[in-house]
Every structure is written in structure tokens, then in C-alpha cells.
Amino acid sequence: MAARAFLSFLVTLFVVLPAAAQDCASCHEKVTPSIVSDWRLSKHSQSGIDCSVCHGDQHTSAEDVAQVQIPTPETCAPCHDIQVEQFKAGKHALAWAAMKAMPTTHWQPMVLIEGMKGCGGCHKIGLKTEEEIRELKAQGAGFGVASCDACHTRHLFSVQEARQPQACRTCHMGFDHPQWEMYSGSKHGVRYLLKQSGILPETVAAPTCQTCHMQEGNHEVRTAWGFLAVRLPLPEDTQWAADRTTILQALGVLDPEGNPTARLEVIKQADVIRLTQEDWQRERDKMLRTCNQCHSSNFARAELEKGDQMIQETDRLLAEAIRIVAGLYKDGVLEKPENYPYAFPDLLTFHDAPTSIEQRLFVMHLEHRMRAFQGTFHANPDYALWYGWSEMRRDLTEIRTKAEELRRRYKQEKSEQ
16 A cells, blocks of 8 residues: 555656756756756656655745745655654654753854754754744754755765765764764774775675664664663662762762652653663664674673673763762862752763863763773774773873862861951
């Protein structure tokens, strides 16, 4: 039934749309010629999918440009319903909501926010409400409402392009998203880049980002640990459980007494942590099946467990640093964060922290801890050790030293009063 409906849809396009396509092309060949060139190279063009299918037919001249429709995933759904459904179930679809939920997003200069030059430049891949789409269009950033074109760039919309690891590079590199650098420097990445250049045979086993994170083309794109590598239930190891609790408190998910907060619901919606063992295990099993295509089950399981162990080690360092800063708040040495009800670090707002010790804690969490465990999972020893674990050790040393200095200064100022 679905196949017949799709065929009928295509027949309709072939019958009524070529003239409209020609009308658009005749103007846009002068105004935006490369767009027309890309479209003509696309499978859309070859299948009779013309401009009006995605952009509507209300824009016919330079005077009514405001009437053009900007595509959303719903625009793609009639032909790509499975992919759109998968996308909506995954973490990419939540990228916009996750960014909006971050307090520091709204403290950036407007030129970054409205210009899509800051976090929104990548997080625009996420789904948006109709109201948000209207706001973006009013700001002149209407191009930011689409999602599929983040990987299948317009107007070619190439499947082959989106299958290349370079398609992930724009967003997944640098600071807290250095997965591209990790992958491209790993043996996985090196083999694929050699394969791309023709040095290794086309049939050689060489995984891409998509091999591991989009198994069999599934657009859901989820990982076992989630972005922040914090999950429930708490581990049986008492020290690790205490460390993870401290991190959850610093993320504002638990209050200093260990009770759930209102922010927990926001974190749930953003899907950046795994809240059940079943949810975590499902994603781990998917990854094991992928690894097993090239490696033995025992080897794959052992390598992934090393990533788990690295998270445990980084949690130990980060939790100690959090407790040091929390102690400064508790004793009045530091003023507690503004707009936060607890005398406790708030890692989601430390992007603009007012003191160097708080800034160091932020970098330790969102940069160096990320690099340590992600470097391990991406088989990149350099990131796991030098850019991750070793930097965390230096962070902790600096935080300890700075805390001692702050306490001495605070004690001296009190004695002089």
C-alpha cells in the first residue's frame, strides 16, 4: 500500500511539476546558480522532485521571497518516513532542546545566538516547535529549521556524502566534541582514510562513524553512556556510586541531599544520560554486535569495558574537584552561583563562572573528562591519556592549590576585620 501511494506521488510530480521547476531554475540560475547546479545533480531532480515540493509554490518572484517555505523533517517524511521516524527517536533530534535547556546558551552574545555561529550552528539539527521556527525566520536564520540537511547538505542531498565520516566533522570536533580528531587518528580512522585515498582496497574492513553509530543506516544515533557519561542505576561499587552521586548533584539533577530536582525532567527530555539499566544495555548490545563484525566478542566486550573503567577513574577525579569547590561555598570562601538555589557547583552554568577555580572545574568536566573517556571508546590513546586523564590530574592539582590559597586569604581577611 505504501509503495503504491509513493508511486502515485511520483507520477503526480512527473506530470505537474517540470514546468514549475523550469520557472524556478530560470531565475535562480542567475541569482543562486550553484543551488540549481546541485539540485540538477541530485536524485531529487532525477526523480522529478522539484523546488515547489520542498519550498511550496507561493514564492514566484523577488517580491514574495517571504512566502518561500523552509523544509523541516516533516517535509522529507512523505518519501523518507522510516529515516525521519528513526531520526526523531535519536539524540540528534534533541540537540536543539538540549542547547535551549543550557542556561549559558542564553548568555552568549546575540550575534552568536541569532547568527547560528555559536552552539546553534550545530545544535540546529534538532527538532523545533512551530513557534521556534517562526522566531528563527523573523531573525533571518530560517535556514536553521531543517535537520536532514545537516548531513545530506542541500541541494544535492547526497546519501554518499552523508555516509562519509567527514560529514560528522563540522560538529564533532574540538573542545567537548572532539570525536572526529579521535576517530581520524585511531586505527579505525586511519584505515578508512587510506581506503578513501585508494591506498587500501575498496573492500577492506574500515569502520566509519556511521558504521558504529548508525548501524544498518539507522538514523536514531544513540550511545550507551549518553553525552555526559553519567547513568542510573548507581553502581554497586560504593566509591563509584558516591562519586557519580556527586557529579549528578553538580549537574543539578540531584540536590545536595541527594533528592531529585526539577532539572531532572529537563535532563530526561534532552536524553543526555541513561536512566535505566535496560536502556543502557540495549545500546551496549548494539555496539557489541557492530564490533563483532571485525573482532571477537570477548575482545569487543573487554575493550568497551575499558571505556567503562575509564569513566570510573575520571569520575573519581571530577568528584573530588567538585567536593573541593562545594566546600568553598559551604564555608563562605566563595559566593554560591547566581540563579542557583544550592551552595554547590552548577556545571551547566560554569561556562561563564566568575572565578578561575570555577572555570577550571568547568573545563575539567566538559573538556578533559570528555576527552578521557571518549578517547578510550574511540581507540585513541593520545586523547585518552594526554588530552584527557593527564589534563584532569593537572586540573585537580590546580583546584586543590587554588582552594588552599582562597582559604588562606579568606582566613586572613576575617582575622583583620
